[in-house]
């Protein structure tokens with residue numbers, strides 16, 4: 001149910017009716033139907049041969065010529081992307097240039113040429129395979145690390161580029177495309193993805209990658225629907241197959257029946273209509289049918305997403321998950337570096353508010369820069385604010401950067417995983433210190449920065465009345481609140497059906513938090529994945545919420561759903577739901593009360609209805 005929970009990747013149970021339904025990760029929104037083109041793998045497109053001892057120097061020379069060629073190709077793509085897709089995707093490519101001469105890789109490759117007398121292509125592939133095996137062992141451990149997963153991806157990319165340079169394979173795998181095509185590949189490099197903007201490519205599907213992988217970032221920047229992390233893609237899809245790619249739901253249907261195609265085309269048309277509507281209505285506020293405004297903000301993980309948030313009509317950033325700055329790197333981000341990132345988001349969004357959440361690292365968000373201890377139960381361990389308070393040096397660096405960013409717009413600071421008042425007090429003390437240090441250094445800042453807390457631990461719900469007197473605002477994190485209240489690991493796919501926000505315990509907690517906030521006139525938002533579900537959003541309005549934060553792509557749908565109900569109607573359904581003792585009864589109440597009147601939105605945006 002949560003956007004950060006790993007989605008199922010197996011063949012879905014409804015496969016036989018609609019076609020072969022495969023599930024992966026929704027990486028970039030949009031729905032399309034097209035013909036599959038399965039791309040091969042450069043890794044296997046050469047002959048593995050031994051060289052003669054007398055030829056080793058020539059072979060090493062050939063290797064370094066290939067390094068130069070690959071470098072020149074990447075630099076060229078990077079420069080053209082700087083103009084088309086902006087700085088961030090281009091910066092990723094720049095990192096690959098450096099990696100091309102990484103001693104970890106190159107020393108191995110050279111040794112294989114000189115000692116094992118392998119041809120250069122073979123040496124590159126064998127070396128990268130060895131490194132990938134080392135990474136895989138670590139990445140398959142229970143502490144699987146996004147950083148490691150991404151590094152594996154990077155090594156694969158660089159070795160692929162080198163092999164292409166050595167074999168003379170085309171730099172652009174896509175140049176022979178003549179008809180609109182859905183590209184299916186084990187992986188696509190950022191350069192390949194960028195190249196798609198100019199080709200008749202409708203969408204793409206890859207076997208590896210996550211929502212935060214570089215390829216997914218690029219796809220969103222280029223607005224191409226994409227599903228990544230679909231394990232069985234190459235085994236299940238053949239060139240020439242008709243495929244539906246649903247980048248909203250993370251679903252691919254192979255050889256769909258007519259009904260599935262019709263439905264996908266309708267959903268695609270609605271999605272595009274929503275997008276078009278944005279051009280005219282994105283500056284209009286989201287209001288209920290009776291005219292009550294509901295502030296819809298966006299959750300972002302990367303600064304570049306701020307533009308997407310604006311494009312989708314978000315009224316601000318309700319959650320900036322800053323922990324992503326710490327991922328994918330070997331050294332801690334500096335104060336200046338963070339300041340520049342926060343400032344860019346704040347300036348892009350100004351005068352709209354930006355809620356910067358301090359790093360939520362630990363649990364399932366493992367970051368190698370922190371050298372976290374291995375824990376039996378990481379979700380219950382050194383995570384988020386607990387880690388921040390143990391590492392005041394790192395925390396203060398982030399706080400100073402946030403405080404400085406406040407000089408450029410409406411900045412709010414939000415603290416994750418608060419469970420006791422002492423933690424909030426300690427954080428406030430550090431924020432005061434950060435402000436003093438910023439003043440001392442002569443930097444500008446806003447005179448007052450609201451400090452709020454995430455309500456995502458049951459203890460915070462029970463103490464909401466107390467916290468409301470000490471925090472400037474609340475934002476409910478239902479992804480974790482569900483995990484901790486229902487004792488269901490948010491990363492455990494087999495327990496996913498139990499992790500529902502429509503559990504009676506959860507909706508009663510939401511009512512409690514809202515009441516506490518209202519009593520003390522504190523703004524309260526909800527930024528868990530629940531907010532991006534149209535039915536849940538209506539329920540939340542009925543429970544009294546007037547601010548929701550969600551993935552940018554969900555903003556138009558939620559706006560449309562809200563416009564069809566009055567607050568009184570939402571309140572009535574919420575009252576019925578609150579009186580239920582079982583999830584199934586609540587779902588029934590919501591289906592009758594809400595679903596029937598927004599059926600087009602539900603099916604247009606996410607296919608068959610699945611409750612969060």
Ligand code: PEP
Pocket residue numbers: 004319321360456476477478479480481527528529
């Ligand atoms: C949540 O827990 O609901 C939330 C928004 O935070 P995250 O998903 O980043 O833990």
Ligand code: MG
Pocket residue numbers: 416456477479480
């Ligand atoms: Mg959380």
